[in-house]
Amino acid sequence: MAQSTGQSVHRTRFLLDASGRAAVVGRTLGVAAQVVDTLFAYAQWYDSTIEDRDCHTRIESGPAGWWYSNRLPGAAARRLLVFHTDSDLPTARTAARKAGFDALLGASTHLGPLLQSKGYLPDDMPIRGASAGSQRLQDFGGADWLAVGDAAQAYDPLSSQGIWKALDSGSEAGHLVHYQLQADAPVGQDQSYIRQYMAHQDRRWQQYVAQRNFYYRQQSRWCDDVFWRRRMAA
Ligand SMILES: Cc1cc2nc3c(=O)[nH]c(=O)nc-3n(C[C@H](O)[C@H](O)[C@H](O)COP(=O)(O)OP(=O)(O)OC[C@H]3O[C@@H](n4cnc5c(N)ncnc54)[C@H](O)[C@@H]3O)c2cc1C
Known part of the structure; x- marks a missing residue:
């Protein structure tokens, strides 16, 4: 415990990043964020x-x-x-x-x-x-950590999926981490559950981006204005 700085050190077998758009764990570990728009x-x-x-x-x-x-x-x-x-x-x-x-x-x-x-x-x-922009972590996790909710991928409010997605990915990650910890192999050696989560998150992101682009393209009145031109080009 380093009381002078107000920081404390904890040991854990597995870490979930649920810090929202800041994605504190992922970014601290050097994982790049892919930002789609501002x-x-x-x-x-x-x-x-x-x-x-x-x-x-x-x-x-x-x-x-x-x-x-x-x-x-x-x-x-x-x-x-x-x-x-x-x-x-x-x-x-x-x-x-x-x-x-x-x-x-x-x-x-x-x-x-x-x-x-x-x-x-x-x-x-x-x-x-x-x-309120769309962003994701380049990697949704690693051998001993996973990002959930907005930390993993944050959506445009037009999608109305933010809270559902946070609950759903948190629940899925919780189950898979439990299975991983129950498995015989130590964390980091058999990563099938982690890979399963990351592959699922990746599919989610592809679906989300396709839907986002589809809905923005429905608006055709202001194609020459920068905000919409950027989204038409997506
Ligand atoms: C303008 C706007 C409108 C929205 N409207 C909707 C809507 O209508 N419907 C919908 O479903 N979703 C909506 N969303 C999205 C929704 O709010 C988020 O998707 C959802 O809150 C994500 O949940 P989360 O738990 O992943 O992250 P968050 O709710 O952001 O929670 C992250 C938590 O981590 C904490 N934290 C951050 N850093 C640290 C740290 N270093 N140490 C400890 N704690 C930390 C934060 O204080 C926060 O409490 C909207 C978002 C925006 C911006």
């Missing part, structure tokens, strides 16, 4: 005193990205509004400020009028941002 999510909460019974997830595309909005379950009318664009585009700087976010919303066709018609007003908090 999608970033900018979010603002809205409140209203008017009843809102809309229980759909609303999605709207625009020239520099796309929006989604959800009403929170509960008595009070409260909505989350998120704008997605690439972090290196000028629109990202606009979306990061409240005035800019409101201006982008004002230019939207559906969500701006929807919030206005229901009397929604933004809360006092600053715009919150988070990485």
Whole structure:
């Protein structure tokens, strides 16, 4: 135990990296991350005193990205509004400020009028941002470690698969590590369970990328705008 630095040392037969997009274990071990895009999510909460019974997830595309909005379950009318664009585009700087976010919303066709018609007003908090791009670790694990959830592969929120995928890969990895530890061969010698997990993760990623590209290509109105041009070229 190195108390002066606040760090402690533990020994383990097997390590799971469940650190989300940071993929702390994988990156510390020198595994490269493959980053597909620089999608970033900018979010603002809205409140209203008017009843809102809309229980759909609303999605709207625009020239520099796309929006989604959800009403929170509960008595009070409260909505989350998120704008997605690439972090290196000028629109990202606009979306990061409240005035800019409101201006982008004002230019939207559906969500701006929807919030206005229901009397929604933004809360006092600053715009919150988070990485939302597609990325994966080059290797999903090794002889004595595996990455699960977003640490292994993180998806675009358009997929709506993030939480399911995190639970599913965590469960699968948990079972396979158990089998590996139960096997006669010491960890690192018979890696069939580890290889099985990594092959499955690899298939998942191929399927995800194909679906992501398919859905982005459905939008054909702004082919000349950088955000969409990048995705058409994928
Ligand atoms: C804007 C946005 C919208 C989304 N919308 C949806 C949606 O509608 N539906 C959906 O299914 N998914 C959605 N997702 C994705 C979903 O949130 C993630 O896929 C999911 O949370 C991944 O779970 P995870 O446990 O792998 O990682 P995380 O939830 O990121 O958890 C990782 C944890 O590890 C901790 N950690 C990091 N580093 C360290 C360290 N060094 N030491 C100790 N702990 C550490 C973090 O603090 C965190 O608690 C969205 C994501 C974004 C960005």
